[in-house]
Amino acid sequence: MASKITNWLDERTSWRQVWDAIFLRKVPKVNWLFTLGSASLFIALNQAITGILLTIYYVPTPDHAYDSVQYITTQVPLGWLIRGLHHWGASLMIIVVVLHMLRVIFLGAYKFPREVTWFTGVGLLLLVIGFGFTGYLLPWDQKAFWATTVGTRIAGTPPIIGDYLLRIIRGGTEISAVTLVRFFGTHVWVLPALLVILIGIHLYLVIKNGISAVPKKGM
């Protein structure tokens, strides 16, 4: 019965071909370091699910942000778990993504024909840092406020454009309601949209080119 349905679907969509290309592709003999990319993807998925759930209660305005986060953590059933997964997942994401990059550098996996995969990977790293930076402000507690004060001041240090840059990021001269919503909007709409596009290209190239083997001595 089940195979009848999947066959029916396969005749019309060729999904088995896609499935095989993704999951049954040939890979060289590699080690556990080669799972760091999949690990990043898994954490990204975790961040997406828990992030969507957090928006069900979170309100990005100065008079509600902190209280709604406290409400999630202390009142909502398993709210502490959902927030905790998102909070710790964020830190883990940075760690795993950096380790993934180091593996690609040290094993020379960025070389021909995988340069474009590397370029998109650089973009993904910047996006992940952007997620971290914008997400850090959202709890609207003392740590968030002062970290963003410092972070935006750093953006304001370049000569000539620095002051404009700072005001564009803050949406004014001070950190305010405007700053909070634009960080929120960036965190939940702009960056995820870019992330999905770049992950799509990144994974397409990983599958298209195949993964690199562990380099041998003298080669």
Added chain:
Amino acid sequence: MGEQNELSRRNFMQSAIWGIGGLIGIVFGASAVAYVVGPSLKKQQTETWVRLGPTSKVELGVPTLFTFTVQTQTGWIETTEEVSVYVLTTDARTYIAMSNICTHLGCRVRWITDQDKFFCPCHNGEFDIEGDVIAGPPPRPLDRYDVKVENDQLYVLIGG
């Protein structure tokens, strides 16, 4: 034999992946459901008697409107909700207190003195002086509160 070993290893990995993946999916799914529906299942405020005012305020044979405010905690916000109650007496001894919330879809009804009826502007629901439906879509009479009189003061039981 080598081939058979390879096959069983593959099968083992396959079931392990589906098993662990399924478990993670169930944990995420169940947590998400509890997280989303949690506040909806929370019990509302407990029963309390609220003082409306002196019985002398109630006109004989005319539904008289009393309003009071209730403090409620919704999510992380403390709100004051205004509640209105129509009180009717025909003998100045027994009182009935009716909610002004239309039993159709929750709009507020008001007493129209010249027509001797409660009228709901949303879908033209009409109730008589005791709150029974006389026209329109409401499925049941206006809800009533328990009433008590202490020292010539009216009280209604809310919550629960």
